[in-house]
Amino acid sequence: MNDYRYHYMFTTFDIETFDLEDFKYNSVNITAFRLVDVEDKRVSEKLAQMEKFQPIGQSILNRSGIIQAESALMFDSVYVFAKGLAALDQGHVLKPANLSCELEHPWEDGLSLYNYLNTASLHGLTGHIEFTEGRRSGFKLDLLKLKREQLQMVGQWNMGQGVNITDPAAFYESSVNNITLIVMTRAEKPYVMVREDKNLTGNSRYEGFCIDLLKSIANQVDFNYDIRLVPDHMYGVYDPESKQWNGIVRELMDKRADLAVASMTINYARESVIDFTKPFMNLGIGILFKVSESMPSRLFSFMNPLAVEIWLSMLGAYVLVSLTIWVVARFSPYEWRIPEPCCLNALEQESEPEVYENDFTLSNSFWFTIGTLMQQGSDLNPQATSTRIVGGIWWFFTLIIISSYTANLAAFLTVERMITPIENAAELAEQTEISYGTLEGGSTKTFFRDSKIGIYQKMWRFMESKRPSVFVDSYEEGIKRVLEGNYAFLMESTMLDYAVQRDCNLTQIGGLLDSKGYGIATPKGSPWRDKISLAILELQEKGTIQILYDKWWKNTGDVCNRDDKSKESKANALGVENIGGVFVVLLCGLALAIIVAVLEFCWNSRKNAQTDRQSLCSEMAEELRFAIRCHGSRQRPALKRTCSRCSPGTTYVPAALEMPHINGRTWYFHQDGHHHSHSPPAEAANPHTCCDPDEWDNVLVAEKHGL
Known part of the structure; x- marks a missing residue:
């Protein structure tokens, strides 16, 4: 209890006779009153005379050169009595008489002596002495304050004016040097971490964001600190049943700590019993979940853009x-x-x-x-x-459909699609297959417990009734349960970011559920709160806090190299597994075309076989030989073709053109470019055989050459 947090008021007038060496350097607030003004010249002369009486003088002065208040009052009382008796002796004839302890016979001159004492006015060791109706009046008291060097007078008190402070700075010191503050914290990555090296002692055992922040604040405000871990490993939650606080809040309320530097959330309940500085970090509640497996690429993924x-x-x-x-x-x-x-x-x-x-x-x-x-x-x-x-109308319809399909195809094939069972807190609250919980004894648990929002009340009822318990004792335990699967952890966003950046199997679901801040906690009425708040604002403006955040969140060397391909800003290269179905469709279409072509070939061969009165096999063989011939004419024989623009079975040729006769024979010209002089078949007996327009070209060429 010997530190700046406690203020002691001494009612004794002998504070200067005590050895205060052990209290000077702990900045203990000690205030006392002094009746003997040792700085008065007349007082110092009388004390110097007393020191000459050995050994009585040392006993009176307590071997400190300063007389005790009781001895000084005794000295002044004898001095006043002597002066009153001398005044009585001058004005009256003293008549000494024997006194008896058994008989009550007052001294006749006693009343006169009392009156002389009541009118006495002199200056003694305890200051000016005078009486009013038998009581001393008109005296003053010096107000003393213990400082680092010694007790110093900082004001006076008298009966008429009360207290007059002559040195206000003694009670409101702007800076306190060499003060060691007890700092309570809790081990939590990356805020406070305990080093594994057992040879380290004191504050060097700890590292982390809060440790660096505390070091920067201590350098600005100018104080020393001693870091201690909270015994119950709790931040502080109010128990409605026991009506007691636990954790760091309890330590501050009981004045067992001067500061609390940790990932401690500022909220209404805590602010009502302790004080917080300006927030050094803003955050909210997020949902930590395990990264779902990527949607497997399917062969017909190009069908996905449309339902x-x-x-x-x-x-x-x-x-x-x-x-x-x-x-x-x-x-x-x-x-x-x-x-x-x-x-x-x-x-x-x-x-x-x-x-x-x-x-x-x-x-x-x-x-x-x-x-x-x-x-x-x-x-x-x-x-x-x-x-x-x-x-x-059909063109407009196809324009919209094709444009929509093309636009959505780019999104479906170039962006990695994830299978996520939940997207936000609302979906999490509506289902019961996936468990979810918070940190035991933290502000997140208090948020859900005291929330008036329906969806959060529903989530609280689920968490409270779930067995086994969904609450965890540490963030590490919560993250472990998330990685095991089928569990969502409701945690503060800064810790969530730290976990996500170090494990690619973790991700954040949805946005933040609320907005709050971390602050440094102090006991109620602590003079350090405002000083530390100013230091935090200065560190924020200089960018020091952001540098510390990057140091412990991003530049630690164990950050997960997350694949950026899943972001919409970058596209994946399309592989066979994405659009291979198009090739399958193409191959199927080609195969179908070949099958149809074979069927057409067979059907046409059957039809021609009936017309030519020959077997199906010979007809198919002749057609096949013509089909596979690569160097022949591109035109089919005219006898096996009918005009597609005329009625079936009816053919016409222009009357002006006659079929040529050479050597008594009628020449027939076929698409293969060869002329034949044999007799025409029965179907060609009529010289006016119908020909295709392309066949007429051959006939005209033949006539031109005299054939």
């Missing part, structure tokens, strides 16, 4: 639009037109044609719609207004 419902709706829209444009095209007269003349002779071309065609057949309608959807267009063009309206 299954959208894909099915697009398929339905494709069929519906194709059927609609087919029906509208058949009903609209403007979609029917005269076919291109390919095999009509001149006289028939001049006559009114009886044949009209419509390009939008059912197959062409589906082809037109899919070509537009794939942004490739089609060789078919709507002619009627109604079909153009259908086509325009």
